[in-house]
Amino acid sequence: MLHTVANSANRPSRAAIAAATGLTRATVSALVDDLIAGGLITEHDPAPRTGAGRPAAGLALTSAGPAGLGLEINVDYLAACVVDLTGEVRQRIVEHADQRPAGAAASLAALGRLAARARLAAEADGLTVAGAALAVPGLVTEGGLVRVAPNLGWQDVDAPAELHHTPELAGLPITVDNEANLAALGELRVAGGDPTFLYVSGEIGIGAGLILDGDLYRGVRGWSGEIGHVTVFPDGRPCRCGANGCLEQYAGQELLTTDEPLAAQALGIALAAVVNLLDVPVIVLGGAYAPYFTRLRDGIEAELSRRVLTAGLAPVTLRAATLGTDAAMRGAADSVIRAVRDDPAAWLRRAG
Amino acid sequence: MLHTVANSANRPSRAAIAAATGLTRATVSALVDDLIAGGLITEHDPAPRTGAGRPAAGLALTSAGPAGLGLEINVDYLAACVVDLTGEVRQRIVEHADQRPAGAAASLAALGRLAARARLAAEADGLTVAGAALAVPGLVTEGGLVRVAPNLGWQDVDAPAELHHTPELAGLPITVDNEANLAALGELRVAGGDPTFLYVSGEIGIGAGLILDGDLYRGVRGWSGEIGHVTVFPDGRPCRCGANGCLEQYAGQELLTTDEPLAAQALGIALAAVVNLLDVPVIVLGGAYAPYFTRLRDGIEAELSRRVLTAGLAPVTLRAATLGTDAAMRGAADSVIRAVRDDPAAWLRRAG
Numbered sequence: 001m002l003h004t005v006a007n008s009a010n011r012p013s014r015a016a017i018a019a020a021t022g023l024t025r026a027t028v029s030a031l032v033d034d035l036i037a038g039g040l041i042t043e044h045d046p047a048p049r050t051g052a053g054r055p056a057a058g059l060a061l062t063s064a065g066p067a068g069l070g071l072e073i074n075v076d077y078l079a080a081c082v083v084d085l086t087g088e089v090r091q092r093i094v095e096h097a098d099q100r101p102a103g104a105a106a107s108l109a110a111l112g113r114l115a116a117r118a119r120l121a122a123e124a125d126g127l128t129v130a131g132a133a134l135a136v137p138g139l140v141t142e143g144g145l146v147r148v149a150p151n152l153g154w155q156d157v158d159a160p161a162e163l164h165h166t167p168e169l170a171g172l173p174i175t176v177d178n179e180a181n182l183a184a185l186g187e188l189r190v191a192g193g194d195p196t197f198l199y200v201s202g203e204i205g206i207g208a209g210l211i212l213d214g215d216l217y218r219g220v221r222g223w224s225g226e227i228g229h230v231t232v233f234p235d236g237r238p239c240r241c242g243a244n245g246c247l248e249q250y251a252g253q254e255l256l257t258t259d260e261p262l263a264a265q266a267l268g269i270a271l272a273a274v275v276n277l278l279d280v281p282v283i284v285l286g287g288a289y290a291p292y293f294t295r296l297r298d299g300i301e302a303e304l305s306r307r308v309l310t311a312g313l314a315p316v317t318l319r320a321a322t323l324g325t326d327a328a329m330r331g332a333a334d335s336v337i338r339a340v341r342d343d344p345a346a347w348l349r350r351a352g
Numbered sequence: 353m354l355h356t357v358a359n360s361a362n363r364p365s366r367a368a369i370a371a372a373t374g375l376t377r378a379t380v381s382a383l384v385d386d387l388i389a390g391g392l393i394t395e396h397d398p399a400p401r402t403g404a405g406r407p408a409a410g411l412a413l414t415s416a417g418p419a420g421l422g423l424e425i426n427v428d429y430l431a432a433c434v435v436d437l438t439g440e441v442r443q444r445i446v447e448h449a450d451q452r453p454a455g456a457a458a459s460l461a462a463l464g465r466l467a468a469r470a471r472l473a474a475e476a477d478g479l480t481v482a483g484a485a486l487a488v489p490g491l492v493t494e495g496g497l498v499r500v501a502p503n504l505g506w507q508d509v510d511a512p513a514e515l516h517h518t519p520e521l522a523g524l525p526i527t528v529d530n531e532a533n534l535a536a537l538g539e540l541r542v543a544g545g546d547p548t549f550l551y552v553s554g555e556i557g558i559g560a561g562l563i564l565d566g567d568l569y570r571g572v573r574g575w576s577g578e579i580g581h582v583t584v585f586p587d588g589r590p591c592r593c594g595a596n597g598c599l600e601q602y603a604g605q606e607l608l609t610t611d612e613p614l615a616a617q618a619l620g621i622a623l624a625a626v627v628n629l630l631d632v633p634v635i636v637l638g639g640a641y642a643p644y645f646t647r648l649r650d651g652i653e654a655e656l657s658r659r660v661l662t663a664g665l666a667p668v669t670l671r672a673a674t675l676g677t678d679a680a681m682r683g684a685a686d687s688v689i690r691a692v693r694d695d696p697a698a699w700l701r702r703a704g
Contacts, residue, residue: 139662147665196572208629212569219631220548221666226628229661231621234585243659269583273625276578277560279571307595309581310491313499314573 001031002040002061002341006086011044011058032059038348039065039128040085040340061085066347067122068336069132069172070329071115071163072179075099075151075204076253078111081326082122082129083333085340087190090125091118092326104146104157112166119168130340130347132172133332134159135179137205139223144176150240151205175335179328180225183286183321184209185216186331189338191322197282198274199321200227200267201328202256202289206248210278228252230270253288256296264296268303275308275316286321287328293320353383354392354413354693358438363396363410384411390700391417391480392437392692413437418699419474420688421484421524422681423467423515424531427451427503427556428605430463433678434474434481435685437692439542442477443470444678456498456509464518471520482692482699484524485684486511487531489557491575496528502592503557527687531680532577535638535673536561537568538683541690543674549634550626551673552579552619553680554608554641558600562630580604582622605640608648616648620655627660627668638673639680645672 004020005012012020018028035041044058063084072079076098082091093114099107111134119129136159138149146157160174184199188211199209206228210217218224228248229241236245250259250266271283285293300318305311321327340347356372357364364372370380387393396410415436424431428450434443445466451459463486471481488511490501498509512526536551540563551561558580562569570576580600581593588597602611602618623635637645652670657663673679692699 139665150661210629217564217630220633221631221662223662223665224629224631226631226661229628229659230625231659232583232586234617234621241661246659265586269586270625273582273622274629276581277562277576277626277629278569279573279576279578281572307581307583307598309502309578309593310573310575313491313575 001028002035002344005041005059006061006341011060013058017059034348035344038344038351040344040347063088064126065128066130066337066340066351067127068333068340069115069119069122069129070135070331070333070336071111071132072135072329072332073099073107073111073152074135074137074179074328078107078114079326079329080111080114080118081329081333082118082127083330083337084127085337087334087337089330089333090127091122093118099152104152104154104159105162107152108157108159108162109165112163112169115163116166116168119172128351129172130350131336132163132169132174133182133335134163134174134176135182135328135332136176137179137203137207140176140178142222144174146176151203177332177335178207178209178222178225179203180207180209181216181218182209182329182331182335183323183327184211184284184331186323186327186334187211187284187286187321188214188216189334190330191327193284193322194282196280197284198271198278198280199284199286199327200271200289201287202251202285202292203253203287206252208274210280227270227274230273232266232269256288256292260292260295261299264299265303267296268300269307271300271316272304272307275304275310279310280316281314282317282319284319284321286323287325290320290324353380354387354696357393357411358413358693363412365410369411386700387696390696390703392696392699415440416478417480418482418689418692418703419479420685420692421467421471421474421481422487422683422685422688423463423484424487424681424684425451425459425463425504425511426487426489426531426680430459430466431678431681432463432466432470433681433685434470434479435682435689436479437689439686439689441682441685442479443474445470451504456504456506456511457514459504460509460511460514461517464515464521467515468518468520471524480703481524482702483688484515484521484526485534485687486515486526486528487534487680487684488528489531489555489559491578492528492530494574496526498528503555529684529687530559530561530574530577531555532559532561533568533570534561534681534683534687535675535679536563536636536683538675538679538686539563539636539638539673540566540568541686542682543679545636545674546634548632549636550623550630550632551636551638551679552623552641553639554603554605554637554644555639556605558604560626562632579622579626582625584618584621608640608644612644612647613651616651617655619648620652621659623652623668624656624659627656627662631662632668633666634669634671636671636673638675639677642672642676
């Protein structure tokens with residue numbers, strides 16, 4: 001029912017919700033009363049009369065009430081944002097600093113302090129942080145363990161446990177996911193992207209999130225999207241992973257300024273492989289690629305038109321991420337909000 | 353209901369089918385009578401008594417009745433098979449000849465003659481060919497047009513229309529699909545493969561069929577799986593498609609004998625890209641790769657273990673196709689049988 005409210009262009013009435021959901025008016029009214037009491041929706045004054053009949057009062061998601069805390073740790077920055085139930089960003093803090101020398105514990109302690117600031121500011125503003133989601137540039141297990149984050153030098157890090165050492169975060173539900181996955185979901189849900197696309201996140205490392213028919217394709221073990229380790233030059237530069245010629249060694253963020261034509265060529269070769277294999281019609285360039293988009297575009301498109309078998313039949317659309325470098329933390333915060341919307345009863349039980 | 357019969361280890365009774373489908377016994381009996389009359393199932397004598405109670409008569413798919421005609425046209429052979437409702441291959445004809453000089457019309461006329469022989473032999477054997485499916489090494493549109501088959505030199509070929517020129521095939525429903533797609537479905541359904549795998553078909557060209565969670569992933573325009581045009585050496589050998597360094601130029605069937613180590617290396621590089629992107633745990637090598645499997649294996653696995661980021665965490669299983677070079681035509685015939693099983697009423701209307 002919260003999705004019906006969220007997806008309505010206008011504030012729907014109780015009657016409109018009953019019609020849209022197939023529930024009886026009595027049931028809808030009982031639910032609405034619970035959701036108002038729980039601070040999830042608010043009931044606004046009747047809208048101005050636009051036609052015949054008495055206009056109904058309108059329901060909307062509340063901009064107070066539960067909110068999602070989106071967190072991101074990347075190789076050269078920490079970030080936190082708080083997003084309310086209507087999808088509005090209410091807090092946003094980004095701190096640039098190389099995380100490689102710090103180690104997991106120190107990085108997560110610093111991120112914990114950032115998250116605490118964002119949470120306190122949001123709660124001073126009348127919000128209740130319902131949970132947090134953390135985006136990391138690495139392989140994450142189903143249980144939330146960061147199995148390996150090669151560019152951070154992390155291995156088997158229990159990130160929620162580390163974050164829970166921050167007193168202001170103790171007890172807060174925290175989930176963890178790969179940053180490119182969350183960024184792809186952010187582009188899909190927050191920015192309203194195409195139903196099928198590849199999101200490529202250019203940071204020091206390079207990851208990808210694959211959205212197929214409106215869903216994130218995670219792979220059998222949750223480790224899809226490692227486009228940074230697709231071979232572009234088989235005997236090329238050695239990579240941290242032990243192989244040679246990985247995309248990351250030609251198109252990582254640190255190489256964009258010095259190796260721009262090579263970065264574009266390498267990206268084009270790897271992306272052509274994706275399109276040949278998966279027939280994906282749209283590629284979204286995010287992270288550090290977003291601000292470089294206009295400079296990379298021609299070089300990438302030249303490789304795509306040369307190397308994609310079907311390029312002459314149906315061109316591939318290449319575009320910059322709508323959310324820019326915020327995509328991962330926005331996707332993270334949205335995942336918390338979405339969980340509340342999916343199961344408001346669980347939230348009401350916790351809040352009550 | 354036919355699936356219930358097909359998937360039962362023993363011949364199920366009418367009562368067992370009612371229990372499995374949730375239909376009433378009266379409904380099941382009416383349906384069973386129709387299906388027996390239509391020649392889709394047969395009712396066998398009561399099974400020997402194994403416990404208390406009167407043993408029920410057992411139902412089974414008929415080995416007479418409707419059958420599927422599977423056809424394949426590839427660069428160096430034509431093939432046809434007829435498979436009955438129980439999945440048994442009743443006819444199989446393979447004719448080796450280079451199709452490149454012939455052109456589409458002549459190749460399809462020759463395949464039509466092969467198909468006619470298979471159909472007549474099957475019908476002499478008591479079967480009724482319900483339809484045909486054709487596997488081609490190229491890009492096929494939803495309407496069944498072969499948009500382009502680079503290694504055959506075909507462009508915009510209406511293959512069913514050409515096959516219908518053969519008098520014995522006139523009026524027969526004929527569908528068309530990419531050979532690697534049908535072969536992947538054959539491995540999945542006929543050979544009972546893993547739910548998620550990449551099938552690679554090594555012929556003169558190289559194609560792939562991607563099975564994700566038990567379904568074929570076709571891509572947005574139906575053109576997924578073009579692994580033969582994944583770049584392995586960016587400045588390498590020129591390909592028919594206009595690009596350089598495509599996998600096909602290093603690991604195509606004609607190069608397997610002369611360039612075996614290079615073929616394995618090139619395959620390993622391309623397959624590592626697939627695993628990095630999609631986290632696919634199983635790779636099945638089919639077509640001409642199947643008989644070469646033991647000689648290619650070590651070279652491919654060396655590249656996978658070096659180039660797949662998660663190789664150390666969870667190894668990839670590499671195996672030869674169970675159906676060997678028959679996978680595509682078996683998958684094709686199975687698709688016809690499956691359509692009859694999915695909608696027996698449509699078959700009964702046609703047959704009646």
